[in-house]
Amino acid sequence: MDKNEIIEILKSENANEIYKKADKIRREHCGNIVHLRALIEFSNFCKKQCLYCGINSKNKNVKRYRLSENEIVETAKQAAKLGFKTIVLQSGEDDFFDTKKMCSIIESIKELNVAITLSIGEKTKEEYKAYKNSGADRYLLRIETTDENLYKKLHPNSDFKNRLNCLYDLKELGFETGTGVMIGLPEQTIESIADDILFFKKLNADMVGLGPFISHCDTELKDSPNGSFELALKALAITRVLMPKINIPATTAMETLLKDGRKIALTSGANVVMPNITPLSAKSNYSIYPHKQSVNANNSLELEKLKNEIEQIGDTISKDFGTSKNFIAQKDL
Ligand code: SAM
Numbered sequence: 001m002d003k004n005e006i007i008e009i010l011k012s013e014n015a016n017e018i019y020k021k022a023d024k025i026r027r028e029h030c031g032n033i034v035h036l037r038a039l040i041e042f043s044n045f046c047k048k049q050c051l052y053c054g055i056n057s058k059n060k061n062v063k064r065y066r067l068s069e070n071e072i073v074e075t076a077k078q079a080a081k082l083g084f085k086t087i088v089l090q091s092g093e094d095d096f097f098d099t100k101k102m103c104s105i106i107e108s109i110k111e112l113n114v115a116i117t118l119s120i121g122e123k124t125k126e127e128y129k130a131y132k133n134s135g136a137d138r139y140l141l142r143i144e145t146t147d148e149n150l151y152k153k154l155h156p157n158s159d160f161k162n163r164l165n166c167l168y169d170l171k172e173l174g175f176e177t178g179t180g181v182m183i184g185l186p187e188q189t190i191e192s193i194a195d196d197i198l199f200f201k202k203l204n205a206d207m208v209g210l211g212p213f214i215s216h217c218d219t220e221l222k223d224s225p226n227g228s229f230e231l232a233l234k235a236l237a238i239t240r241v242l243m244p245k246i247n248i249p250a251t252t253a254m255e256t257l258l259k260d261g262r263k264i265a266l267t268s269g270a271n272v273v274m275p276n277i278t279p280l281s282a283k284s285n286y287s288i289y290p291h292k293q294s295v296n297a298n299n300s301l302e303l304e305k306l307k308n309e310i311e312q313i314g315d316t317i318s319k320d321f322g323t324s325k326n327f328i329a330q331k332d333l
Contacts, residue, residue: 184227
């Protein structure tokens with residue numbers, strides 16, 4: 001698919017064909033298997049000012065929290081006991097968790113025989129290297145948009161080139177690397193979404209997370225409309241067709257915008273779900289956008305419901321680490 005073909009699909013009224021094709025390709029290359037990741041949102045302190053994000057440093061209406069090192073490790077233990085084979089540690093860009101603290105947390109969690117994914121923002125190559133040496137396996141860093149002008153407008157105290165370099169550093173250091181974008185950002189064009197998708201391919205990302213932008217009332221983008229579920233789904237399906245072996249989550253933002261959004265994503269190319277195991281006392285304050293809908297991994301009924309949903313679409317839950325097949329293929333070269 002070239003850029004024009006991608007644009008044509010993104011603009012099409014009826015995209016059923018691409019959804020079906022993406023589902024078929026996912027099943028052929030990644031199996032009838034869904035990987036679950038336990039997500040721990042361990043701090044909502046953030047030094048960044050991203051215009052769209054509810055936990056940006058300028059928002060005074062959010063109650064800030066940090067889990068202690070002990071709370072993070074105990075939460076990870078609980079996840080491992082529940083059978084999760086991957087722990088995702090996510091936070092705002094919070095310098096309180098310096099390299100020493102992060103490495104100590106990674107080392108403790110690694111003892112649980114789980115894969116560790118970090119999603120803690122832009123760091124130096126040395127910091128990334130230290131995380132890797134401590135046992136971190138994967139890193140998620142969405143480029144957010146590849147339109148450099150739009151990126152500048154949305155990220156007042158950030159640099160597009162630095163974010164890009166971070167992704168190349170992560171790849172070079174041997175992380176299973178994930179990126180992604182938001183769909184429906186103000187001033188974002190269909191052409192730039194096509195460029196985003198081609199960028200995933202150029203980077204040779206191992207994981208891609210795509211979700212609609214959701215407007216937050218305490219941010220500068222409070223009057224901007226939400227992104228479209230359909231457009232995000234089309235971008236997801238096209239990404240799957242172009243990158244058969246990568247891992248693609250059915251994102252929380254998709255479930256938030258549309259009831260059954262997760263199920264629809266899982267039958268249109270996605271193969272990962274990230275239930276949230278953040279302690280309840282903290283969870284509601286990780287409010288990057290309103291009405292965030294995630295599976296509550298602390299609740300056995302919700303987990304059971306998710307498992308049934310996965311079985312209903314003809315899938316089983318993976319029992320292994322769920323390493324991206326794209327990553328494995330490169331290692332084998
Ligand atoms: N600080 C880390 C970073 O910069 O990668 C990770 C945390 S950040 C809150 C996680 C992701 O949330 C971002 O990459 C962004 O795509 C998404 N996000 C933030 N605000 C959003 C919004 N209003 N709507 C949809 N997604 C949003």
